Amino acid sequence: MNSDTETDSGYDIGVEESASESQTPQDEAALSRITLPGFHLPYDYNSGKGSTLFPSGLRLGITAGVLESKPVMTLRELAMLELMNQWTDDPDWHKGLSDQATLNVWHGKATTEGIQGIKFSEQMFEYCTNELRRKAQTYRQFPVVQVFDADVVKSDAIVPPDLKNTLKDGSKTLEDDYDTAHPSDNKGTRETVDPWLYPLVYGRSRILPNYLTSLDNCIDCWINDAVTLDRITDFKVPRSQMQFYPFSDKFQWLPCKVDILRSAKITSYINNLHPKKYKQLYRDIERVIECALPLWSSALNPLKNPSRPPNRVIYTKVQYHRPEGGPKPKRELNENFYVFQERMDKWIERRKQLRRLVQPEPEPYIPSSSTLYVEQETLAARAFRWSSDSLLFFSPPSSPNTLKVFGDSKDGWHVPYFRNEHICAIAIYCFDTVNITPCRISFRHQVDPHNIDGIEHAESDTTWLEQVFGCERGQPAVQCFGSIEMKEGRLLAYPNTIQTKREHFRLVDPTKSGHLKILTLCLVDPNVRIISTANIPCQRWDWWCEAARAREPQLSFEERYALDGGFDYPIPSKEGNETRGEALRKWQTFVRAHTSRHFESLKL
Numbered sequence: 120m121n122s123d124t125e126t127d128s129g130y131d132i133g134v135e136e137s138a139s140e141s142q143t144p145q146d147e148a149a150l151s152r153i154t155l156p157g158f159h160l161p162y163d164y165n166s167g168k169g170s171t172l173f174p175s176g177l178r179l180g181i182t183a184g185v186l187e188s189k190p191v192m193t194l195r196e197l198a199m200l201e202l203m204n205q206w207t208d209d210p211d212w213h214k215g216l217s218d219q220a221t222l223n224v225w226h227g228k229a230t231t232e233g234i235q236g237i238k239f240s241e242q243m244f245e246y247c248t249n250e251l252r253r254k255a256q257t258y259r260q261f262p263v264v265q266v267f268d269a270d271v272v273k274s275d276a277i278v279p280p281d282l283k284n285t286l287k288d289g290s291k292t293l294e295d296d297y298d299t300a301h302p303s304d305n306k307g308t309r310e311t312v313d314p315w316l317y318p319l320v321y322g323r324s325r326i327l328p329n330y331l332t333s334l335d336n337c338i339d340c341w342i343n344d345a346v347t348l349d350r351i352t353d354f355k356v357p358r359s360q361m362q363f364y365p366f367s368d369k370f371q372w373l374p375c376k377v378d379i380l381r382s383a384k385i386t387s388y389i390n391n392l393h394p395k396k397y398k399q400l401y402r403d404i405e406r407v408i409e410c411a412l413p414l415w416s417s418a419l420n421p422l423k424n425p426s427r428p429p430n431r432v433i434y435t436k437v438q439y440h441r442p443e444g445g446p447k448p449k450r451e452l453n454e455n456f457y458v459f460q461e462r463m464d465k466w467i468e469r470r471k472q473l474r475r476l477v478q479p480e481p482e483p484y485i486p487s488s489s490t491l492y493v494e495q496e497t498l499a500a501r502a503f504r505w506s507s508d509s510l511l512f513f514s515p516p517s518s519p520n521t522l523k524v525f526g527d528s529k530d531g532w533h534v535p536y537f538r539n540e541h542i543c544a545i546a547i548y549c550f551d552t553v554n555i556t557p558c559r560i561s562f563r564h565q566v567d568p569h570n571i572d573g574i575e576h577a578e579s580d581t582t583w584l585e586q587v588f589g590c591e592r593g594q595p596a597v598q599c600f601g602s603i604e605m606k607e608g609r610l611l612a613y614p615n616t617i618q619t620k621r622e623h624f625r626l627v628d629p630t631k632s633g634h635l636k637i638l639t640l641c642l643v644d645p646n647v648r649i650i651s652t653a654n655i656p657c658q659r660w661d662w663w664c665e666a667a668r669a670r671e672p673q674l675s676f677e678e679r680y681a682l683d684g685g686f687d688y689p690i691p692s693k694e695g696n697e698t699r700g701e702a703l704r705k706w707q708t709f710v711r712a713h714t715s716r717h718f719e720s721l722k723l
Contacts, residue, residue, distance in 0.1 A: 155650045157319070158326055162351050162539065163366035171646045173543035174422055176534035176564075176616045177365040178717045188567040188721070189268075191598060193479060194589045196432040198237035199247050200267055200601050202229055206251060207264045208604070210275060213255035216248065242480045246431060249484035263414055267601050268428070270418045271562060271613040278410045278548060278610050282403060286550045289400040290636055296396075312392045315699045315706075317658045317690060319371040322350030323698075324655055325688060331376075331653040332387055334394040334401075338666045341656035341688065342677050362712040370702040371539040374643055376653045383408040387653035393662060407610075407638060411546040414612035415642055418544050422614055431481045437576035437583045438477040476586050532563065532618040532718070533710045535641060543644040545619075546612040547637055549605040554633025558624040561602040564617045568596050568723045584723075595719035605637065615641075618718060660689040 156164040192200075206212050206225060215221035229239035229247075239247075254264060262276040290311075297311045325345035332340055351368040354361070361368065376387040383405040388394040394401065448466050450459040535542055547560070576583060584590055590598075602622065603611060613619070626633045643649060657663065667674060667682050674682065681688075690698075 153328075153654075155648055155654065156539070157321060157351075157371065157650055158328075158348060158654070161353065161355075162321070162368060163355060163364075172541075173419060173614070173644050173646070174616050175538065175541075175543070176618060177538050177713065188565045188596070189598075190430050190570045191566045191568075191588055191590070191596075191723075192430055192600060193432045193434055193587050194235070194237055195243060195478060195587075196430055196481075197589075197600060198234040198239070199243055199431055199481070202234045202239070202247050203251055204266045204601060204603065205234070206247075207254075207266065207273075208275075208606075212251070213258050216252050216255055222248065240478075240480060246481040246484045253484075253486050261413065263417055265417060266603065267562065270421050271601075271603065271617075272414045272417045272611070273603060274410075274414060274610050275606065275608055277414070278407065278550075278608065280608070282406050282410075283550045283608055285399070285403050286407075286638065287636075289397070289403055290551065293392075293397065293400065312389065313699065314372045314390060315703050316391050317373075317695050318390075318698070318702055319348070319373050319650055319655060320698060321348050321369055323690070324348050324658060326650065326654050327656065332656055334386065334388060337388045337394065337652065338657045338662050341663075342675075342681060342686075345656055362708050363716055365538040365709070365713065367537045367539050367702075367705065367709075370537075370698075370705065371650065372536065373655055374540070374641075374649070374651045376651055377405070377408060379408070379412060383412070387651060388657060390652055391659070404638065407548055408640060410610060411548075411612060411640055414546060414610060415544045418612045418614050422616065428487045432479050433482070434479040434587055435574060437574060437580060439474040440477060441474075476583055478587070531710070532620045532714060534615060534618055534713075536706055537709070539649065540641070541644045541647040541649055542615045542641045544612060544614050544642040546610060546640040546642070547605065548610045548640075549607055549635065549637045551634065551636035552605075552607045554627050554631055555635050556624045556627055558605045558635055559602040559622045560605060560611070561599055561620045561622055562613065562617050563597050563599040563620075565718055565721065566596050566598045566723075568721065571723060590723055593722055596721040596723050597718055605635070618714070658688075658690045659695070660691045663689045 154160050156162055202225075206215075209215065215225075226244055228234070229244050230241075231238070233239070258264065263272055263274045265272050293311050325341050325347050327340065327345050329344065354368060355366075356364050373390045375385055375389045378384045378386050385401050385405055385408075389401070389404070392400065448459070448462050450456075535545065549558075552558075571584070571588070574583075581592055584592060597618075605611065624635070664682065667678055671682075
């Protein structure tokens with residue numbers, strides 16, 4: 120595969136199309152064609168392929184506008200989704216569908232206790248069991264469950280237990296090294312492999328113009344061959360509006376390159392994860408990537424299919440059960456009109472209070488013609504490149520009483536991250552939990568208010584909005600459609616078209632330590648090429664200095680000069696941390712602006 124077909128990814132461990140093994144530094148004819156956004160192309164270059172790109176939850180423009188929106192779901196349908204989500208949390212859920220005792224337990228829970236405050240009708244429960252039976256047919260060969268209509272996919276069985284255990288061992292080594300390097304860090308959240316640390320910085324990072332790095336030469340090759348990336352000066356929007364623009368003019372996460380044509384093989388370094396010290400961890404991550412590929416395929420395939428299945432519960436007309444409120448008042452002989460009108464008003468008000476809305480029922484379940492699983496070759500037609508936020512560890516501080524709550528309070532609802540990274544899907548693997556309450560990830564998307572406008576109802580009547588849909592007129596047209604618990608051993612994947620939020624969780628016993636450890640992988644749209652660690656040699660001064668001192672007698676003049684501080688490169692840790700803070704603040708500002716202007720600007 121030549122460089123024309125090279126692709127990238129970004130986030131946690133990201134993805135982009137890789138160059139073939141035959142592409143070498145000597146292949147100047149092919150390599151001369153390397154042009155990437157931010158390097159011989161505008162930094163916000165969008166490939167010009169239009170519909171070939173996967174949809175994104177980040178709107179391209181700065182003006183307020185509508186993202187890809189979905190029909191508003193009724194509270195009953197949301198409860199049906201949650202029932203199926205809870206049911207499929209059981210490892211043997213597919214077997215219970217043929218066991219009457221199990222069906223009776225779930226029937227009692229749904230119809231008597233209720234789900235999310237909704238007591239199920241027989242039609243609702245029957246619909247759910249029929250849909251689950253359909254899912255079970257696929258699950259026996261492919262242990263993955265599509266839990267929400269936004270293509271959120273989960274699996275508790277696809278990652279083998281031995282891989283989970285080796286990740287636990289590898290993370291412990293990584294944490295020990297992190298604690299040694301950051302002895303004063305007493306926070307409850309540790310990002311031991313942090314994508315905001317040493318990202319691509321326009322005007323500072325150095326890029327290889329003529330060849331790609333490898334895991335063997337990525338630390339040393341900058342000194343003779345890398346050139347500094349130009350600063351961005353061609354701004355597409357006014358500087359005062361940059362907070363709304365989804366492309367960063369200064370920073371980009373650096374994905375690593377992964378070849379998946381045969382089995383997943385990381386071919387360029389994961390940013391901030393040393394490729395020689397953590398060889399086993401690299402191999403473990405490759406195995407997780409292989410497990411994530413079919414989940415990504417399942418999550419992304421529906422985005423390319425324009426015929427989306429309709430809502431399970433369709434609501435077209437507001438109707439009420441006839442209330443018991445006595446006969447309609449009649450004006451008595453010689454009764455004052457205003458007295459009669461007062462009696463009539465009270466009767467009408469009492470009827471309004473007593474009347475019950477006719478709740479919609481689902482139609483009989485009809486299996487969708489769309490397939491859950493797309494063969495891996497549809498993704499493996501190219502190799503991919505990965506970025507790093509790859510290992511994200513959560514653990515308590517040394518004194519567990521100082522912090523008892525963990526969560527994404529600093530981020531809130533968001534879509535990762537800038538469009539520079541071109542993330543099209545995310546996978547999260549939870550491999551270690553100790554002494555914590557359940558941690559959940561919530562999902563929401565923008566909804567279309569027009570499907571509510573078309574519902575037949577009395578002009579003055581708005582109570583049905585809250586009773587049927589759980590919303591009010593004038594609120595932002597967004598809907599939280601569910602949440603999934605991050606259980607140990609669970610792999611979760613979803614497209615980057617929806618906003619997510621990690622909910623708060625706590626230590627079960629605040630007198631003891633506890634932790635949640637997750638590996639997050641972000642897939643870069645394979646139709647887009649971006650700068651990756653295959654193009655940018657390692658930027659960390661500590662890595663290069665350690666490698667240089669190990670072979671000090673053989674150092675060249677330039678290397679000795681660099682070791683003595685003659686160059687301002689690689690980047691020292693103080694500058695790296697300052698850059699991290701600046702990049703993170705810029706992204707948080709963008710998240711607030713983008714959510715306000717795009718996700719929440721449309722009203723019901």
